[in-house]
Amino acid sequence: MYRTIKKSTFQEAKDKLIYFDWIFFLLILLLICVGLLTIHTVDSSSTNYLFKHFLRICFSLGVFFLVALVNIKFWYRFSYVFYLIITALLIYVDFFGLSALGAKRWINFYFFNIQPSELMKVGVILALARYYQYIKIEEIDHVSKLIIPLFIILIPFFLVAKQPDLGTGIFILMVSIGMLWLAGLNLKIFVTGFFSLFVLAPFAIAFLKPYQKQRVLTFLNPENDPLGSGYHIIQSKIAIGSGGFFGKGFKQGTQSNLEFLPEKHTDFIFTVFAEQFGFFGSLMLILLFFAIILTILNISLKSQNNFSRLVCFGIGFNFFVYLAVNLGMVTGLIPVVGVPLPIISYGGTAMLTTMFALGLVMSAKIHKDHNL
């Protein structure tokens, strides 16, 4: 495409609407509706989750549109700044943040408590995408070219782990590794990395907090301590399993209605859904998630520049890690780590981060023909 004539603002907006991926947006809307529906079933007059969730969705959708309509070029230029701002917020949180359950994770804005570690997931994606945009394929494996990415990854990792929030720290690490892999790093580097991690693991365990160790142990044998930490996993499995093929019906989930499910409106919301709608409903929901991931893949493949591609792949991968960890957790495949189900779970920052990230993908789609 050649753009020799400067278009009017109106024309520009019209173009953007043409390139706006309506199917992608529809899928997101569908997911939002599922989220509202599920939140509704666990809501009560005293909690008022549904209304708050709805407000957050409105706000996040606003952010989504804002991000989507801004040229990807802007995000490219802004990525390091964005990364640095969030790093600063993380440092701020570590010293002045609100504490809950022994961890400092939140900053109190006047209407909103924000969790910088969530935003950092996108921050790292943007920073790494920007960095690898201009690294030549011949140079990519060079040690000198590894130093900056390592800093980009490890600074937030340690800041988050220190809160302490090892779950999110590992999450950031996983997304970053995904980014490095996509950027084209030689497989050997990963192998060496994993191997050294394996050797270092026993030392790392020594640094774990007692409750973190307990979580790993409980995961290994949840039935051992049915009223303690394993309780979450057992109740979650019971809820999912008892849903059967078609579920117990809308608002008929006994495990959730009778409050046997812990954290049912946040991390364990999938369980609430699976109990009510069964295997069939769960399969549909997973297909919906997979459709979104495939759409993101499709958009990234059609992008003209590597930054857009890397950002989209990264966000797709981020989205996937969210899902994988959450679904793995509620079905008892991996230990309990506090990761919400994107878009469905009740929770401000995760929703904002996800919609911001999806906004970036949409921006990449709208501006796919633009050069940086």
Add this chain to the structure above:
Amino acid sequence: MEYFTPSPKKGSESKGKIISRRAFVLTAFKFAFFATIVSRLFYLQVVKRDEYIVRADKNRFRNWKLAPSRGVILDKNENIIADNFQVFKIAVIPKEVKSVNKFFLSLSQIIELKQEEINFYKKQLSKNNKYQPFVLSRNLNWKEFSKINYNIQKIEGVQPFVSYERTYAFPYEFSHILGYVSAPNKQELNTMDSNFRGVPNLKIGKIGLEKKLNEDLLGSPGSATYEVNVFGKRIKQVVQEDGKNGSSIKTTLDKDIQKYAYERLKNNPGSVVVMDITGDVLCCASSPSFDSNKFTYGMENEEYKSLLQDEKKPLVNKALTTVYPPASTIKMLVALSALENKIITKNFRHTCKGKVELYGQMYHCWKDKGHGRVDLGGAIKQSCDIYFYEVARLLGIDRLQETANNFGLGKKVFENFIEEKEGLMPSTLWKKTVLGKPWFLGETMIAGIGQGYMKFTNVQLCKMMAQFANGGYKITPSFVQSEKKELNEKIISNEEHSEFLLQTLYQATNEPGGTSYSSRINGNMKFAGKTGTAQVRRISQSERDQDVKNKDLPWKYRDHSLFAGFGPTNKPKYAITVIIDHGGSGSAVAAPIARDVMKKIFEKDLKANNV
């Protein structure tokens, strides 16, 4: 920023391809992971569905058993002597509570609980089955109960419920014969129907009629299934299965007589048994007594210990459990046996000089000077010992044992009374097989006055007396009212014998010189009976010489005081036996009590007839 030029470079071109290729690999990996999740869901929701449905139901359904209301016990005039009242209780299933300390802490924030109380419950709770409800023994008042129901979410695992508790209208008077109820122990629970497992606040009869009639009184438990939330709060009731309340039982006991007899006994440890001549037991009182209501809630250890260690044995039913030498009350039977076996006639005479020597052993009469020459009537009236030594010597122990067996002596009177003792009627065979020794003639002689190996319970003596009074018909005494019993099995073959013996008893009480003349009842309705003074130890010669008075001895060495009688004499209807532990002579202590109780019965009968 020259490296931002749009012209595609060679490197970046191939780099884009690498990114795409790797993105595909990653997508394949994602797909694999989703497949894993889906198959995991398939495993949980389709393969293991039924198992998880069961587990979810186990989470939300609580089966709560309901203890049936225990059957009411009535006396013969339909007065309630054992009743139930409604109580508010709390229970907790230990398995459902994460921390016992937290449970009691939150409970004590709602209702007042003393620290000792908490410690006591904690100790008991640790012994309770983890899956069965543990009931706090304390009864709540309505205010506390509603407070707990209101705050149920704050106390994890608490189960408030309404139940029934046994209460006795006359806790002291009837405590021995009715017994008491208490929570079943492990072995008792194992012998019961499995339905009864896990019934909160279940109480069973431990002793007395409560135990004997437990099966009828108990009924069967109901159950209700509730849907509960994670805090154990009941959301709704799903199923209700009604149990069957215990059936009420009408006994033959008479509340007024029992009360009066107990009153009359009060300071004398002993027992009074009254039955009518068909075997209906009107009164079975034992003293001293205890508060049977206290057992329902579990008695304090100290109190129980002091009851247990009391030398007058308040926990023992002296009418059924304690065995006594029958002493002179057996003389009727010795006389009958001798008459029936044609060893003597009623005109048989023997001379009493106060003592008699046999093989170098001295046998004494209670009257040192002796009774002179007496016939059978006189011997019974004055209770001459020497005469009965002679009769017993002629009769022999084995013939006496046969007659005693016919009268039910040395055998249990009731069925299924765990506390009832058999007593002992000796014979030569018994001594040989049990003690491995030959029988001596001297033992036959003292058997003639009811001493030696012979040991009977009060109810056995009363049954004997009732069988004399009804003219020699065998009876089966009972506490439960049933159709009128038929008297048809005769145990006295010659009617003259029974008439003669009743006549002599009349003389013993109602004619001067009789042993219980001072305890006669004047008026149209008279009563008659035989006194007995049972030695509990051998009296040494030096004691005889010093003439040691019974009341100077330590309590436990004093004689037992016995009386067995019947009334009214013109038309016998009731038999009565009174035994006072270490009370002294039968005529001084037991006979007046028997007279007063009999008088009370006569008065009651008169009143009933006039109305």
